[in-house]
Amino acid sequence: MFVLSFLTRRLAQGAVIIFLVSLLIFTLLRVVPGDPVRLMAGGMAPEALIEQIATQMGLRDPIPVQFGRYMVRVVQGDLGQSFVRPANGASTGGATFNDTTRGERAKVLDLIFDALPMTLQLAALALLFALVFSSLLGIAAGLHPGGIADKLAFTVSSVFVSLPNFWLGIVLALLLSVKLGWLPAIGYGGFSYTVLPALVLAVELSPVLIRTLSGAVAAQMSESYVAVGHVRGLSPSRIVAAHALRNASVPLLNLLGVQFSSLLGGVIIVEYIFDYPGLGLLTINAVLQRDFPLIQGIAIVTSAIFVLINILVDLAATSIDPRLEY
């Protein structure tokens, strides 16, 4: 029952947030200069034709009218069609305005859901790498504050946080792929193509995880229940694994929810460097082609994912630690 009321409240808040996000991105895209119709029709199209296409597509209506029309469709599950991408996958950027070979334009929703599984695979592998690495280092550091592991964790996280992901991506591609030939780097042709981008993302994610985890473990180890555990005759490994880590994982979970948007930022850059066909590459191309419906669709879908992840994180946190309130 509590769960139900919690869910309805959070989903309602989430709907408000998604609405605000779409309003913001919709307005921004229309306020900043740059005419998408010019790109769609090609540089040689006469001015009159551009105005005609723009009026037909409703791009000359007042912004509130356009936004209302867009939101009505979004609520019905229709994110519109891409401005420039045809359904058959070929690129139309720079084609002439009277090109008859141009086919039906692709649906935004299809484009996003084609790219999303690829990005999820990349993000999941990156999270796995980051979690394994930072739990090893973070827990060791948290068990002995001020010790060698703590110093190592501090240095590693200071260096990792200072590595720009695009530069690291290039250097790793040069070393592991070009010089050593261990891993493939560019494009996608199987699972092994995910490893290198995931490594770069993991390096970007781990500093915050290490610091949070070592801080949380250190805080839990000074709690009285740990001392009582020794008195009760529990082995130190059992106290750490079954008691302290369980409590220390709550801040980590909350962090993962908040880190989602920085993970997504990293995904965009990493996919761009490695030409990995996911949501990030789609975003960059959409922006460079001024593909307004696609940019809006991506913003809405990602903020919806963000809202959902944070609800899940809170649910998981309360099931780990029942003292937390919904």
Add this chain to the structure above:
Amino acid sequence: MSALDATLVAQPLRVDVAASRSIGRRILSHAGRSTEFRIGFALFTLLALAAAFYPELSGIDPLKMNVRARLLPPLFVGETWSWAHPLGTDQIGRDMLVRSLVGLRYSFLIGVASVAVTLLIGCALGTIAGYFGGRTDTVVMRITDAQLSIPMIILAIAVLGVSRPTIPAIILVLGLSNWPVYARVMRSMVMAERGREYVRAAQVSGATHPRIILTLLVPLLVPPLLFTSVLDVARMMIFESTLGFLGLGVQPPTPTFGNIIADGRKYLLNAWWIATMPGVFLCLTLTSINLIGAAFERARNTIHGGA
């Protein structure tokens, strides 16, 4: 008698001197004692001096082409290296060291300026929300939530990609991307102070709200926040160079880390140093700033925890 008086008077005074120094000074002196702060500060000073003076002193123009000296490798690599170009040259013979240092200037200035914008917006909104509470608070906090849930890089790429990326536009976009964090911290600190006696006394004696905020709360609460914002300078510098890498940052021919690396990527196989050398510089700068920032943060936590 007089000796007794002197000790009686001197004793409380001595205690006061230690505790009455401002929090900012205490954090600074506490952080200054740690090793990582010293390493970071030394590295940062070195890089800052190099960036400030080397481009002018060496007399090398970062934009001047020299086709005869193109694609020279850095020191001790290959056979054609020279002392004139310690980090080698790029595909049209521009000196990589000067270009990296000029890039460092832009990157650092944009980083600091955008953190200033962030602080200004975040502290202003957070203070207003925390001080007035009620409906103002709700509205400001909902805006913060909404902003936190948009991946800011999408917004930044969208805005800068669709319009022209000029330096003020970049600073504004970067500054707008991070303010919710500061707004939240500032709000909770102001809420805690709002109920204290000195604020209520000022209210009772007829001080206006802006006066209380500007003369009592801001000078007390903002300086500790400045120490945490050092880490954000590094974050903003990464963000700036990422935008530059995507072609959405400061535009060529002005050298910045991002556009040098993006450019050098095309020559990765025959001239690896073009893409990697600026990255080493960027990485050293960021490490130094992060070490300083982390030392500040630790010192702040110790002092706030202890006091």
